[in-house]
Amino acid sequence: MLNLLSILVGVVTLVLMIPAVIPFLGALNWILVPLALVGALIGMASSKNGGRNFCLIVAGLGALRLFIGGGLI
Template sequence: MLNILSVLIGLATLVMMIPAILPFVAILNWLLVPLALLGALIGMASSRNSGRNFCLIVAAFGALRLFAGGGIF
């Protein structure tokens, strides 16, 4: 059950990250990366690893976007 919740959090975060690719909306990633990490934390409590891994990939994508834009753009 926790794995499904983790995957759902990851999917919701990924969908919200799509508009955050645009400049001046990328500041939204400051909220979405911790949300993805929360999903990974929930996924750690599960016996399966797929939800945790998916959330970590989503968090890495958001962090890469923040790094590329200098944290603002």
């Protein structure tokens, strides 16, 4: 059940990251990356790794976007 909750958090975070790709909305990732990491923590409590890995990939994508945009853009 926790794995499914972790995947759900990851999907919601990924959908919310779509507008953060637009220039000048990249700062939204400062909220979304920690949300994905919370999903990864939930996934760590599960016996399966799928939700945790998905949330870590989503957090990595958000962190990459922050890195490319210099943290603000």
